[in-house]
Amino acid sequence: MNKNSSNTMALAPNTSNKRETVCIFGTGDFGRALGHKMIQSGYPVVYGSRSTQISNLIPKDAEVLGHAEAAQKAAIIIIAIQRQHYNFLTPLSEVLRGKVLVDISNNLKLNQYPESNAEHLAQLLPGSKVVKAFNTVSAWALQSGTLDASRQVFVCGDDVEAKQMVMNIVRALGLTPLDKGSLLAAQEIENYPLQLFPMWKFPIFLSLGLTAFFFLYCVVLDIIYTYIYEKKDFSFFIAITIPNRVCPVMALILLALVYLPGIFAAIIQLYRGTKYRRFPDWLDKWMLGRKQLGLIALAFASLHAVFTLVTPLRAFASWRTGKGIISQALNNKTEPLNHTNAWLSDSYLALGILGFFLFVLLGITSLPSVSNNVNWREFRFVQSKLGYLALILCTAHTLVYGGKWFLSPSAYKWYLPNIYILSLIVPCAVLVVKFVLIFPCIDKRLTQIRQGWERNPKFSK
Numbered sequence: 189m190n191k192n193s194s195n196t197m198a199l200a201p202n203t204s205n206k207r208e209t210v211c212i213f214g215t216g217d218f219g220r221a222l223g224h225k226m227i228q229s230g231y232p233v234v235y236g237s238r239s240t241q242i243s244n245l246i247p248k249d250a251e252v253l254g255h256a257e258a259a260q261k262a263a264i265i266i267i268a269i270q271r272q273h274y275n276f277l278t279p280l281s282e283v284l285r286g287k288v289l290v291d292i293s294n295n296l297k298l299n300q301y302p303e304s305n306a307e308h309l310a311q312l313l314p315g316s317k318v319v320k321a322f323n324t325v326s327a328w329a330l331q332s333g334t335l336d337a338s339r340q341v342f343v344c345g346d347d348v349e350a351k352q353m354v355m356n357i358v359r360a361l362g363l364t365p366l367d368k369g370s371l372l373a374a375q376e377i378e379n380y381p382l383q384l385f386p387m388w389k390f391p392i393f394l395s396l397g398l399t400a401f402f403f404l405y406c407v408v409l410d411i412i413y414t415y416i417y418e419k420k421d422f423s424f425f426i427a428i429t430i431p432n433r434v435c436p437v438m439a440l441i442l443l444a445l446v447y448l449p450g451i452f453a454a455i456i457q458l459y460r461g462t463k464y465r466r467f468p469d470w471l472d473k474w475m476l477g478r479k480q481l482g483l484i485a486l487a488f489a490s491l492h493a494v495f496t497l498v499t500p501l502r503a504f505a506s507w508r509t510g511k512g513i514i515s516q517a518l519n520n521k522t523e524p525l526n527h528t529n530a531w532l533s534d535s536y537l538a539l540g541i542l543g544f545f546l547f548v549l550l551g552i553t554s555l556p557s558v559s560n561n562v563n564w565r566e567f568r569f570v571q572s573k574l575g576y577l578a579l580i581l582c583t584a585h586t587l588v589y590g591g592k593w594f595l596s597p598s599a600y601k602w603y604l605p606n607i608y609i610l611s612l613i614v615p616c617a618v619l620v621v622k623f624v625l626i627f628p629c630i631d632k633r634l635t636q637i638r639q640g641w642e643r644n645p646k647f648s649k
């Protein structure tokens with residue numbers, strides 16, 4: 189074989205890579221954006237439209253024909269038309285028989301119709317193979333290429349081959365198909381774009397509620413109480429002092445709340461003696477929101493770090509330092525360094541820094557791009573073992589800082605405990621119960637249950 193022949197082979201068109209023609213019904217925003225992307229990816233595109241006039245908005249290399257004529261040119265037809273107009277497809281049922289119809293439609297409200305749009309389409313055209321796809325990708329994202337937030341394309345359908353054909357197109361467009369099963373899943377997929385941060389609702393409402401409670405608690409004890417009993421106006425505490433008390437408290441409590449459902453789950457499994465019974469709904473919901481709770485906790489911890497770093501810049505801080513120096517000068521006495529205090533302050537800072545470092549590590553490993561690159565054991569090691577270590581360090585940080593107030597009567601203004609005492613209740617409870625659960629006799633039984641052992645097996649072997 190001569191040298192030229194290999195060049196000729198390399199330059200010859202690879203016929204096996206030739207893409208099949210795709211038909212798109214509807215030359216609206218989505219139809220045009222998808223057509224554009226498909227042409228870029230090498231698919232010949234033919235539009236089926238009510239008007240065959242070419243407008244300059246339509247991708248330049250696409251053909252525009254009547255619906256029936258366009259459908260005959262392709263095995264896959266993408267229906268880029270709103271559901272309320274689907275009736276016009278019924279007279280085309282013969283042309284569409286055996287073809288793959290891709291339903292990309294969305295609704296305006298959750299569960300707007302008794303059946304999903306894709307199932308409705310399948311009922312209208314029983315001779316066609318309906319596949320649901322692309323509804324979670326926006327026309328704007330397709331056109332502008334900013335697909336970072338929505339690369340996933342949920343696909344479902346009853347015909348496995350048809351679904352595979354659609355998933356191949358999805359991949360060719362540089363997107364990631366996610367098989368959601370049969371067409372029954374279409375209702376759920378159609379609801380996705382209508383949901384606003386569904387996994388974040390519970391963690392956000394819980395955090396807002398607790399933040400409001402602790403903020404008011406501090407306002408009452410630090411501002412109102414001081415004003416009434418000491419006639420001092422500390423209302424400026426609202427800007428930095430109180431937020432810098434609420435943020436660490438929230439970070440610590442939310443971090444503990446990430447691990448508390450796991451403790452409840454372990455107790456329930458030990459009590460029932462089996463893992464084969466569902467957890468109560470509230471616990472399931474709580475477990476699903478753990479990552480979000482952890483990320484909100486990290487946000488509070490980061491705010492605490494920033495608030496603490498700006499403390500020396502505050503007028504109140506320099507006034508207090510100046511006051512100390514002047515009082516020593518007036519008394520002509522230098523106060524010796526209190527070594528206990530120096531140890532306490534350095535220890536609580538060191539514990540806080542280490543705790544924050546682990547907190548950030550937990551946050552980073554919960555990012556999909558990172559968690560996808562570690563195996564299940566590594567992920568569990570970081571999220572469980574290092575997570576508990578972060579909880580221990582942060583609890584110790586608070587204990588060392590606030591411990592001295594626990595016994596002091598001044599900590600109980602209006603018989604209410606100091607906010608740091610409140611913040612330690614949940615973390616300490618979690619750590620104590622966890623400590624009991626890792627006792628070898630209990631841990632062994634829990635491990636057996638998690639490996640399938642049952643105290644009263646339903647089906648005896």
Ligand code: NAP
Nearest residue numbers: 214215216217218237238268269270273293294323326327
């Ligand atoms: P659109 O701009 O309003 O376009 C809809 C197209 O449907 C029209 O351009 C028209 O095409 C055709 N049409 C309108 N009335 C019709 C009728 N009575 N009979 C037959 N065809 C008719 O809407 P779109 O934004 O492209 O959305 C199309 C579908 O994609 C919707 O189901 C939507 O939920 C879904 N979707 C849209 C987006 C998005 O970002 N826009 C994202 C995901 C999913 P002709 O004039 O060519 O006939």
